[in-house]
Amino acid sequence: MPFPEEIQALRLSLQAATLGTLLGLPVALVVGWLLVKSSIPGKAVLDTLVSFPLVLPPVITGYFLLILLARNGPVGSILYKLFGADVLFTWAAIGLAAGVISLPLMVRAIEVAISNVDPRLELAARSLGAGPFRTFATVTVPLAYRGIIAAIFLGFARGLGEFGATIVVAGNIPGSTQTIPLAAFTSLQSGDDSAALRFVGLSLSLALVTLSLHHLLIRRRTSRHPWVTY
Amino acid sequence: MEALHKLQLCDHPVTRSEVNPKTPTCKALPRVCSWLTIPALPVLIISASLLFFALGCSNDDDDMLVFSAASLRDALTPLTETFNSEHNKNVRISFGGSITLSQQLIRGAPGDLFIAAGKAPMVSLNEKGLLDPNHQSTFLTNELVLVVADHKLDAREPLAEALMNSTRIALADPRLAPAGQYARESLVNLGLWDELRSKIVFGGDVRNTLAYVETGSSDAGIVYRSDALTSDRVRIAQVIPQALYSPITYPAAVIKSSGNRETAVEFLVFLQQQVDAGQFQQFGFGIPKHP
Amino acid sequence: MGDILDLRVRKSYTGFNLSVSASVPSGIVAIFGPSGGGKTSLLNCISGLVSPDEGEISLHGQILFSSSQRINLPPERRRIGYMFQESLLFPHLKVRENILYGYNLTSPSIRRIDPSQLVNLLELEPLMDRRPENISVGERQRVVLARALATSPNLLLLDEPMASLHMGIKGRILRYLKAVHRDLSIPMLYVSHSMSEVLALADKAIILDKGRQVAFDEPRKTLRDLGTTSTMESVSLENLLDVEIMEHRRSNGVSLGMVDSTTLILPYVDEKVGTRISICVPAADIILAVRRPEGISARNILEARIEAIHAMGTSILVYARINELWLVEITPDALTNMDLHEGQKVYLVIKSSSIIPLH
Numbered sequence: 001m002p003f004p005e006e007i008q009a010l011r012l013s014l015q016a017a018t019l020g021t022l023l024g025l026p027v028a029l030v031v032g033w034l035l036v037k038s039s040i041p042g043k044a045v046l047d048t049l050v051s052f053p054l055v056l057p058p059v060i061t062g063y064f065l066l067i068l069l070a071r072n073g074p075v076g077s078i079l080y081k082l083f084g085a086d087v088l089f090t091w092a093a094i095g096l097a098a099g100v101i102s103l104p105l106m107v108r109a110i111e112v113a114i115s116n117v118d119p120r121l122e123l124a125a126r127s128l129g130a131g132p133f134r135t136f137a138t139v140t141v142p143l144a145y146r147g148i149i150a151a152i153f154l155g156f157a158r159g160l161g162e163f164g165a166t167i168v169v170a171g172n173i174p175g176s177t178q179t180i181p182l183a184a185f186t187s188l189q190s191g192d193d194s195a196a197l198r199f200v201g202l203s204l205s206l207a208l209v210t211l212s213l214h215h216l217l218i219r220r221r222t223s224r225h226p227w228v229t230y
Numbered sequence: 231m232e233a234l235h236k237l238q239l240c241d242h243p244v245t246r247s248e249v250n251p252k253t254p255t256c257k258a259l260p261r262v263c264s265w266l267t268i269p270a271l272p273v274l275i276i277s278a279s280l281l282f283f284a285l286g287c288s289n290d291d292d293d294m295l296v297f298s299a300a301s302l303r304d305a306l307t308p309l310t311e312t313f314n315s316e317h318n319k320n321v322r323i324s325f326g327g328s329i330t331l332s333q334q335l336i337r338g339a340p341g342d343l344f345i346a347a348g349k350a351p352m353v354s355l356n357e358k359g360l361l362d363p364n365h366q367s368t369f370l371t372n373e374l375v376l377v378v379a380d381h382k383l384d385a386r387e388p389l390a391e392a393l394m395n396s397t398r399i400a401l402a403d404p405r406l407a408p409a410g411q412y413a414r415e416s417l418v419n420l421g422l423w424d425e426l427r428s429k430i431v432f433g434g435d436v437r438n439t440l441a442y443v444e445t446g447s448s449d450a451g452i453v454y455r456s457d458a459l460t461s462d463r464v465r466i467a468q469v470i471p472q473a474l475y476s477p478i479t480y481p482a483a484v485i486k487s488s489g490n491r492e493t494a495v496e497f498l499v500f501l502q503q504q505v506d507a508g509q510f511q512q513f514g515f516g517i518p519k520h521p
Numbered sequence: 522m523g524d525i526l527d528l529r530v531r532k533s534y535t536g537f538n539l540s541v542s543a544s545v546p547s548g549i550v551a552i553f554g555p556s557g558g559g560k561t562s563l564l565n566c567i568s569g570l571v572s573p574d575e576g577e578i579s580l581h582g583q584i585l586f587s588s589s590q591r592i593n594l595p596p597e598r599r600r601i602g603y604m605f606q607e608s609l610l611f612p613h614l615k616v617r618e619n620i621l622y623g624y625n626l627t628s629p630s631i632r633r634i635d636p637s638q639l640v641n642l643l644e645l646e647p648l649m650d651r652r653p654e655n656i657s658v659g660e661r662q663r664v665v666l667a668r669a670l671a672t673s674p675n676l677l678l679l680d681e682p683m684a685s686l687h688m689g690i691k692g693r694i695l696r697y698l699k700a701v702h703r704d705l706s707i708p709m710l711y712v713s714h715s716m717s718e719v720l721a722l723a724d725k726a727i728i729l730d731k732g733r734q735v736a737f738d739e740p741r742k743t744l745r746d747l748g749t750t751s752t753m754e755s756v757s758l759e760n761l762l763d764v765e766i767m768e769h770r771r772s773n774g775v776s777l778g779m780v781d782s783t784t785l786i787l788p789y790v791d792e793k794v795g796t797r798i799s800i801c802v803p804a805a806d807i808i809l810a811v812r813r814p815e816g817i818s819a820r821n822i823l824e825a826r827i828e829a830i831h832a833m834g835t836s837i838l839v840y841a842r843i844n845e846l847w848l849v850e851i852t853p854d855a856l857t858n859m860d861l862h863e864g865q866k867v868y869l870v871i872k873s874s875s876i877i878p879l880h
Contacts, residue, residue, distance in 0.1 A: 015282070022279040071338050083284055089339040092283050121572050126596040127603035128623030138622075142613045160682050171334045173295070173324040189434060191441030222592055 008175050011093050013206075016166075016179060017159035019095025024103050024155050029148075031103075033136055037122075055105035062168030065097055069169060093169045094177055095178055098159030106155040108202040113147020116142055123212035146218045151216040160206060178205070260415030270459035288342045294493040295340055296323045296332040299347035299480065300435035301372065301409065306345075307515040313500050319493055327435035330504075335485065338401070342488035343497060345480060347372070347436070347454075348408030352481045362484040365495055369505045370480035371516035373455040374412055374470040377443050380463055389468045392450065393422060400431050409436035413452040413455035416474035440464065454478070456514035479518060483496060525708055526676065530566050530576040537732035539563060539573075544880050547708045551740065552724035553595060553716070559732035560712040562604070564678045567710065568603050569596035580676055600631075602707075604731055606681045608651035608661035616664050617649040623672035633673040634705065642704075643697055658685055662694060670701065675840035677709045683718065695761070695799065716848070717759040717801070757849050758804035758838070764878075766796050775820070781845040786820040787876045798878055804850040806875035809839060810868040811859060821871040829865055832854070841867060 030049055035043055053061045069076040069087045079087050087093050117140050125135040141148065163181040170177035172186060182198035298306055303325050312322050324331070324341070332351035335341050336358060346352050356360050376392060393399060395463035410432065417423040419498075433439035436453050443451040446461040450465075456464050482501065484494045504510065505517060526545035531538070539559040552560045565571035567578060569585065573592055578586040580601070585594045602623075610619050624636050640646055643663040656664070660684055669677060678697075683691045699722070702709055703780055713719055719740050721724055728736040764778035764785060771789055778785050780800070792798060813822060825841035832838075837856045839849040847869060860868070 019279065019282045022275060022282060026275050026279075035235040043674050061777060066337070068414045086340065088337055089334065091585075093284075095282065120605065121595075122605075123621070124603070124605060124609040125611075126570065127568055127601070128668065129597045129600075130627035131595070134626075139611060171320075171324070171339055172326065173294075173339070175322050175338070176295070176324075189441060191444045194556075 003198065004177075005174060005183065006202060009180045009199070009215065010202060010206075012094070012177065013160050013179040013181075016091050016094035016098050016162075017156050019092065020098025020100075020102055020159035020162075021106075021152055021155045023095065023099040024106050025152060027099075028103060028106035028110050028155070029141075029153060031107050032114055033140075035107070036111050036114045036156075037132075037136070037140075043144060047105050050107050051104050053101050057080055058164030059168055060102055061100060062165030064096060065093075065165060065169050069093060070095070088169055089173065091170070091177055094162075094166050094179060095159075097165040097169050098162045099155075101162050101165055102155035102158040103159055106151040109147055109151035109154055110144070113144035115149070116147065117143045127163060127174055149214070149217050153210060157207070160210075161203075234406055245513045249513065271343070273519060294319060294321045294342045294490040294497065296321060296343045296345065297335060297339070297341035298323050298325055299328045299331075299479070300325045300407070300437040301347055301457055302370075302480070303437060305456070305510050309483060309501070309504055309509065313497060317493075317496060317500075319496075321493070321497060323435070325435070327402065327410075329408070329433070330406045330446065340489075341485055342490045342494040343484055344410065345482040347478065347480055348411065348496060349479060349481060350408065350411070352483060355483070355485075360486055362488075364483065364484075364487045365498055366483040367498065367502065368479050368481045368518050369502055370510055371518055372478040372480070372514070373456050373472070373516070374409075374416060374452060374475060375455050375466045376450060376452055376457045376468040376470060377440070377464040378450050378467045378514060379446055380465050387467070389470065390420060392467055393417075393426060396429060396448075396450040398431055399426060399429050399446040400433055400439045400448035402436045402439045402453075403432035407435045408429070409452075410437070412475040412478060413470075415476065416452070416470050419474045454514070457496075459514040467472075480515075525581055526567070526710075526774070527577065527579045528567070530563065530573045530578065532561070532562065532566065532571075532573045532575075533730070534562065537568070538665045539732040541727065541729070541734045542710060543734065543737050543771070545708075545710070545727075546725060547706075548724040549702055549709045549711055549722050549727040550728040551719040552710060552712045552729060553719050553726050553740075554714065554729040554735075558729045560714075560729050561680055562732070563729065564603070564680055564710065564712060566701055567676075568601050568678055568741075569594060569599050570603075590708070597626075600672070602677040603671035603674055604662075604665050604669050604677065604679045604682050606684055608653070608658070608685075610661055610664055610668070612653055613651075616645065616651055616653070616656065619653070619664060620645075620668045620671050623668060627672045631673055634670055636667070636671045639670055642700065643871070652748075659694065662686060663697065666694075666697065666701070666745045670705070676705065677707050679709060679711045681712055681714065683713075683715070690717075691801075693799075698722065703792070703846060715759070721761045725856045739805050758850055760802040760807075760847055762800055762802070762845065763797050764800050766792055766794050766798065768788065770792065773820070781843050783823055783843060785871075786873050787878060788873055790878045794837075801877040802871060802875060803849075803877075804838070804848040805836075807847070807849040808870035809841075809851055809855070809861070810870055811847050811861075811865070814870060817870070819870045820871045821869075821873065823869040824865055825869050827861060827865045827867055829859060829863060839867075841869060843869075 017069055031046065034040060035047060040150055067073055069079070071077065071080055071086055076087055088095070094217070121143070122135050123140055125139045130138065161181055163185070166177070166179060167182060172182045178186070180199055184196055184203070187195035187199060294423070304325060310323060313319065314321055328346035328348060328351040331341070332346065332355055335344060335355060342353065353436065376389060387395070403412045404410035404414045415421065417426060431442060431448055433442055435459055439451050440453050440457045440461060442448040444461055452470065455466070458464060482498060484491060484498065488494055499507065511517070524544040525547045528545060530542050531543045537559060539562050541563055552563060554560055562571065566573045573586065573588070575588045576586070577584065577588070580599070584590070584592050585599050585816055588590060611622065614622065620636055621653070624632070640649070643666060645663060645667060648660055648664065653661060653664070657697070683694055686694060695718070701707065711722060723740050725738065726740040727734060760781050764780040764787065767779050767784070768777040769789065774789050775786050776788070776790050780788055787800060788796060808819070823843055825843045825847060827839060828842045828846065829840040830837060832853070836850050836851055838863065839851060841847045841849055851871060
């Protein structure tokens with residue numbers, strides 16, 4: 001296979017970004033619902049916590065993750081018991097880092113999407129016998145689907161490009177944790193310009209594909225399948 | 231006039247199947263089926279994530295991972311390919327500054343074999359009990375040189391003057407790579423460290439440092455002789471006198487917790503054979519005078 | 522008809538305080554008053570979408586809300602249907618799925634109403650696979666009604682359901698509502714600021730003005746008592762009546778109908794003889810005369826007797842009875858100049874073109 005390093009970096013980037021988005025989406029949905037629809041105390045605290053990865057330098061976020069995920073750390077020890085393996089320096093760690101870093105973006109996008117759904121529709125559902133969770137799942141989410149899709153793509157794109165936290169929690173091991181941004185950086189650092197250019201090309205293509213997919217999914221349907229799109 | 235049909239209250243409970251046989255029980259999209267969306271989608275997402283996660287955490291058992299000082303890149307890469315094809319294994323190498331790598335190993339990175347460009351990183355691993363005591367060796371040495379971009383500078387300038395006349399000097403970061411420590415040591419011993427500080431630029435490992443000189447962002451750099459030989463975009467301006475720095479040695483050790491110890495030991499033996507066969511000298515490395 | 526709904530509700534809003542205390546009987550009870558008077562807020566409290574600051578609400582003896590006992594049943598457990606002012610049909614679901622939404626959430630042991638019968642009654646069959654955006658406003662209100670009733674509710678709340686409908690379909694919806702109430706015996710709480718709707722439908726009326734409960738009695742009594750208050754200022758006055766078509770004179774552009782045991786000349790309606798339709802005569806379009814006028818173009822001159830005269834904001838409302846009670850709106854100037862009094866025989870002069878047939 002030609003360009004094995006590039007293929008590996010691509011595979012790792014995609015795996016990590018997918019994992020990050022998969023992990024982040026339910027969390028973002030829950031947090032989005034809590035922040036927009038619920039009346040729990042301490043919303044401001046939740047909002048701040050969730051915003052940290054956006055405001056802190058990614059390397060610092062990576063540092064927090066390092067402490068949490070170390071084998072004797074609070075989260076790492078549980079994961080070690082569950083999976084019998086270290087999380088750090090694997091692409092699972094990159095996925096986690098990607099998920100944490102993209103979380104604030106996904107939460108914001110989902111918050112906007114949810115609040116654009118007419119709350120009276122939710123009241124109507126409640127009056128028909130739907131509890132809060134069922135209302136959210138059967139009325140709010142379907143009507144907010146465009147915003148949710150945007151959140152997914154946003155999270156995925158951010159996860160693809162994550163560097164600072166990745167390099168802290170996963171190092172830069174070719175074949176195991178060297179994602180596209182890390183590989184590009186290494187090529188640049190070692191003066192391998194042709195490799196760097198290949199990674200530039202790869203990143204651009206990825207970006208194009210991601211954007212086109214997004215477009216396809218949320219374009220307004222015309223007469224054949226009329227939907228109300230929010 | 232339209233007749234208003236009389237509605238009747240049912241005496242018995244009305245079930246769904248009686249009501250509307252035309253209603254589809256489910257469609258593909260969850261937005262139609264209220265009862266399907268509730269448990270299914272989040273469960274789907276969570277199980278997919280867990281699956282991914284488990285996959286990600288697992289270590290690849292057929293691989294053996296070597297953490298190696300960056301200066302060994304050109305020498306080690308072709309030799310590893312030979313080893314892989316002859317012994318039918320899949321040895322991979324992660325190159326970097328030796329201190330960077332040792333820190334990763336301390337944090338649990340899955341390296342099986344560690345080759346450092348200096349004793350200190352190896353010692354710190356040993357102190358933490360991470361090394362297999364039975365399989366350690368020192369198998370290479372190296373020298374420090376001053377390099378400049380190929381077309382620049384008069385090679386006959388004495389070292390001190392060459393350094394003082396440079397606008398920017400590249401070194402490896404002493405916190406991350408032994409090459410930087412050796413370089414700093416020699417500059418300190420020359421009495422020039424304080425004066426030159428403002429001109430110094432740090433690279434993450436010795437290859438980065440070389441790249442700075444290659445690309446012209448620095449006009450001079452201090453790297454290993456072996457590094458200087460890999461690039462035709464730089465030439466050696468001066469050899470740094472050995473007296474100015476501690477001897478450069480390359481210890482290698484198997485990591486105690488390694489899951490691929492057999493292969494690691496095999497590889498170590500293979501490397502020693504290559505050293506003895508003089509395979510590393512062409513790259514500018516030396517052999518330790520004592521075994 | 523015993524009392525089924527016990528209400529004692531207090532809630533502060535910006536601008537007014539909601540304060541209602543009533544025992545509501547089964548049947549159709551109207552909540553009437555000017556806009557912004559707290560009518561919708563009251564419905565929201567009863568349905569559980571909003572919590573009162575203080576009070577008790579119980580339906581059929583079951584406590585839905587009690588501030589003293591800290592009970593607050595969530596809306597989905599109250600079994601109260603709600604027809605909102607704007608049709609809040611789920612845009613991402615077809616009509617069929619909208620109607621079945623609540624039905625599917627109702628436990629089978631409680632279901633008493635068959636959705637397919639609702640579909641027949643409200644004539645929704647041709648719409649079942651359409652989406653809400655593709656049906657007319659009147660059709661949407663019928664779907665909303667069907668959707669709310671499909672949960673077999675113990676009480677139906679209606680928040681000005683005819684507000685967004687034009688005159689032509691109001692009568693039809695009104696007929697549907699009456700049929701639903703008659704056949705299903707579902708008690709209804711009907712919010713409106715249209716006096717004629719209240720008079721046409723309700724057995725009792727709660728009058729709310731700026732959140733305060735001002736009256737709770739039979740509609741005519743309450744309206745009479747409130748004559749001089751500002752409560753009445755923003756209400757619309759129409760006479761809604763049923764007419765049986767007797768004869769057509771198509772070439773003259775009119776039809777003849779029997780209403781309130783008198784003959785009325787209406788604009789031509791395309792219905793068979795013998796059909797009953799609803800008509801609307803705005804109170805302000807009726808001219809009051811103390812002598813039978815002659816030589817005028819108006820085709821209807823009906824003899825009536827004044828039963829009551831009340832001031833209403835800046836107008837005067839005259840209640841005149843033929844057999845039914847008619848509302849006539851005149852200016853205070855007319856009142857003083859005509860020297861009208863209770864018991865007086867008067868003539869109601871109505872142009873055919875002022876009569877609006879409702880389909």
